[in-house]
Amino acid sequence: MVLPHGLTSESLERSRGTYADAVGLPPEVYHDPEFHRFEIEAVFGDQWLCVGRQEQIPAAGDYLSVTRAGEPLIVVRRPDDSIGVMSAVCQHRAMCITASVERTDDDMLDPPDLQSGSTRQFRCPYHYWVYDLDGQLIGAPEMDRTTGFAMADVQLPGLAVELWQGFIFTNFAPDPAPLAPRLAKLDATLANYDVASLVTVDPMTIPDVPFNWKIMIENFMEMYHNSRLHNGIHDFAPSSGASYTDYEPGTVAMFGFNETIEPDGGFNPTFKALFPPLPGTTMAERQRVVFALVAPTLLMGFQSDSAFWFYVDPTGPTTHALSMAYLFPPSTVELPDFGATLEAAIAGVSNFNRQDMPTNVATQMGMRSRFAPRGSYSWQEGVLAQFNSWLIDRYQAAAAE
Ligand code: FES
Ligand SMILES: [Fe+2]
Incomplete structure (x- = not known):
């Protein structure tokens, strides 16, 4: 591959380094269809992409439908308790087998509604080819007169x-290098959070967010805007309390800390954690928010009483699908007033989204301008600057191939 248009490796290099010497990426990387x-x-051909959490599919046959970089996928708990990821594209004539065909006159031409749930097997709605939980074809009506057709081959x-x-x-690559070694430093930072045992609550996806995926990552990760755009509602965690760990080339985690004025702060009008x-x-951990990116597209925040994770899935040059969910310890989810308190927490977070989202839409508009900086x-x-460095490594490697 070659770099699109007039982009050069030298031009990209200006965005690599630290905040002190790097400048923003060329604006076309935020909107150009060829780019x-x-x-x-x-970036998406050989990197590890998050497709969900293990506790979302606890029992054999539980499955999630997700789309990653345009590919419809099934994430499934298999009978041996392992987790599999496979394409949702039927190997007969390519229908997405998880798509619902129960549509109305109004939505029958909308993008497919991909189902999640629990099943013993996957049956394609089109011609009823049936696949087991390992993806093996186990049923194919009226194929007995077809020369050379064998279900075992499909x-x-x-x-x-x-x-x-x-x-x-x-990962779309056939034999990718393992992910965990590239996350060791983040593992150490999160050692006390017992992240594996946290429970996903209230997951939701907004399918058509009208700005480039990198604009979302940048807005989530940088703390410069906290005391400005969120002036007033972010005062418990001011921008002056921001710090980032050093980025080590070859790793995929970029993360930092936003110290809070007092322990147990929260993103709601009381400024206090609700759970x-x-x-x-530790007390020190309760007095900061950890913001982390597992590049390219998993975002996480860890606060005193809970965590949250975002997944940013590009759907076009200026669009992405944004998934969001909370993470709580099981002991919190079991509290009698959990549901009502969660509503208050969600209402608090909405105040931030109502400022961040229009800002991102307006940033996308500016990136298209002839005057974009x-x-x-x-x-x-x-x-x-760290994320730029990681991206430029990917861009240059692809261009060199
Ligand atoms: S396309 Fe799936 S059975 Fe025909
Ligand atoms: Fe924000």
């Missing part, structure tokens, strides 16, 4: 799987 096609191969394509801290990752502190965390960064945005 988007390049990027999907360069499987849903399977993908690599790795579990990390309860998160399920997959008990996470068991096992390659601007300088504050020390409170150090992670942006």
Whole structure:
């Protein structure tokens, strides 16, 4: 592959380094269709992509439907308790086997509604080919007169799987290098949080978010805007309390800390955590929020009483699907007033989203402008230069192939 348009390796290099010397990426990487096609191969072709959490599919036959970089996938708990990831594309004539065909006159031409749930087997709605939980074809009506056809030869394509801290990752490369060694430093930082035992609550996906996926990552990770865009509602965790760990090339975790004014702060109008502190965390950990990116697209935040995770899935040059969920310890989920308190917590977070989302939409508009900058960064945005460095490595490697 070659770098699209007038982009050069030298031009990209200006965005590598630290906040002190790096500038923003060239604006076209946020909107150009040709660059988007390049990027999907360069960044999503061989990296580990999160597809959910293990506790979302606790029993054999439980499955999730997700789309990653345009590919419909099934994440399934198999009878031997292992987790598999496989393509949802029927190997007969390519219908997505998890798509619902129960549509109305109004939504029958909308993008497919991919189902999640529990099953003993997957039956394609089109011609009733049936696959077992391993993806093996086990039923195919009226195929007995077809020359050379054997069900044993047909499987849903399977993908690599790795579990990390309860998160399920997959990879489009056939034999990818393992993920966990590249997350060791983040593992050490999260040692007291018992992330693997946290429980996903209230997962939801917004399918058509109208800005480039990297704009979402940047907005989540940088703390420069906390005391400005969120002036007033973010005062418990001011931008002056921001710090980022150093990025080590070859790793995939970029993360930092936002110190809070007092222990047990919270993203709601009381500025206080609404749930008990996470068991096992220290007082110092209760007085900061950890913001972490597992590149390219898993975002996590860890606060005093809970955590949250976002998944950012590009769907086009200027669009992505955004998935969001909370993480709580089981002891918190079992509290009698958990549901009502959760509603209050969600209402608090909405106040931030109502400022962040229009800002991201307006940033996308600016990135298309002939006057779009390659601007300088504050020390409170150090992670942006780190993410640029990681991306540029991917872009340059793909261009060199
Ligand atoms: S496309 Fe799936 S059975 Fe025909
Ligand atoms: Fe924000």
